[in-house]
Amino acid sequence: MxxxxxxxxxxxxxxxxxxxxxxxxxxxxxxxxxxxxxxxxxxxxxxxxxxxxxxxxxxxxxxxxxxxxxxxxxxxxxxxxxxxxxxxxxxxxxxxxxxxxxxxxxxxxxxxxxxxPARTRRLLAWMRDRLFPYRSRLEWAFMPLRLLRAVERLVPQVARLLPAFLRDLAGFVPRLPPAFRWRRLPEENPAQGTERLRVGLLAGCVQSVVYGPVNEATVRVLQRNGCTVAVPRAQGCCGALHQHTGAREKAKAFARRNLDAFEAAGVDVVVANAAGCGSTLKEYGELLADDPAYAGRAAAFAAKVKDVSELLAELPLEAPEGRIQARVAYHDACHLAHGQGVREQPRRVLASIPGIELVDLPEGEVCCGSAGIYNLTEPAMSRRLQQRKVAHVAGSGARIVATGNPGCMMQLEQGARRAGLELQVRHPVELLDEAYRAGEKRTS
Missing domain, CATH: 1.10.1060.10 (Alpha-helical ferredoxin)
Known part of the structure; x- marks a missing residue:
């Protein structure tokens, strides 16, 4: 060549x-x-x-x-x-x-x-730069979107009068459990029994607001498996959206903030339960390679990062006793399979749960069309890929699909609603947590 x-x-x-x-x-x-x-x-x-x-x-x-x-x-x-x-x-x-x-x-x-194009620049300026990296702003933004979801469900005639853009935004909002309230996780969550590791959890932006129950399940599962879980208050956005769309200097600023926060927490391992975030954290060494003050620290930090399924597979995890009788399809989140090379560990976590029949999807490693805020910047292509993925899920006969990224979860939930498909979209760690708690009820 x-x-x-x-x-x-x-x-x-x-x-x-x-x-x-x-x-x-x-x-x-x-x-x-x-x-x-x-x-x-x-x-x-x-x-x-x-x-x-x-x-x-x-x-x-x-x-x-x-x-x-x-x-x-x-x-x-x-x-x-x-x-x-x-x-x-x-x-x-x-x-x-x-x-x-x-x-x-x-x-x-x-x-x-x-x-x-001007539309893309506006979307990036508002969604990427002013909204998604900031938890409190996201919480406020999702309140009216949840209201729109309720209106769409209860009074569909009124919802049809709203602009298509707003209806699409509301469609991405999942339904939270009735008892769930937005709350911050404690900074210190002690291990059950003997401590095996001190773990730092990246709470994430979208994950903490849209899928708060996933974070709570992650903490419980790690505690049960001998990990003290630190959730530093000083942490922030991982910088993935900025890194992937060309705002590299802003991504570096977020990386420095997270390095400082997790170093201060004194953790052995940094855990991510969102594929896109974990992939970005693992690249901090490359991102900050030209920063004399942070280059060495960033490389050391990146070497500590693991997806939650990676860590659980290595510990190894305590086998759950509770059953979940269900056919479960697994969707490979792109930045977990391709970005991090993590494929077998989430499947091993799911296969450890009694009663689960685990099935792979055709084109399992083809993107669902979420890709950060791609579903907003390139909605036509995003929807085509969403329909392609949901058709494979429907053909699998599964009524639960598990995946390790909040963007994928939102995309699959919206696609299932559009297709009239009854489908639960769950993070693997949620299903493991459910099995643990079912086992506790059985023995109590």
């Missing part, structure tokens, strides 16, 4: 320092041998059949921009932002192309130069 490069290109590769876009040719471009194996794994290519909307096509496009053969036209920007950054192409790639690195560098340029 390198033999087709000019001498100047090869020099640029050898001397490269800093980001790939704009600037010198990134070595990741040269790793791609144009075999096309990534295309069959790419959700947008599967839907559109367009080379420009495949990973290989986007690599050609980005390289053309770097080499000055192409400008950032609206069409070119559209192809880049239609990518979900699910990283399925990286799993499929025999050459190990670091595709997400190239994509994120391209998006840094799109962000910095304001090249995206």
């Amino acid at each position: 390198a033999s087709i490069l000019s001498t100047a290109e090869q020099t640029a590769v050898r001397d490269r320092k800093g980001p790939a876009l704009p600037g010198a040719l990134d070595p990741a471009f040269l790793t791609c041998v144009h075999c096309g194996l990534c295309s069959s794994a790419c959700p947008t290519y599967l839907e559109l059949g367009s080379e420009a909307d495949s990973p290989r096509g986007r690599i050609h496009l980005m390289r053309a921009v770097v080499e000055g053969r192409l400008e950032w036209t609206p069409e070119a920007v559209g192809h880049i932002d239609l990518c979900l950054e699910c990283r399925a192409c990286e799993t499929a790639c025999p050459s190990g192309v670091n595709y997400h690195h190239l994509l994120e560098q391209a998006r840094v340029e799109l962000e910095g130069k304001g090249l995206r």
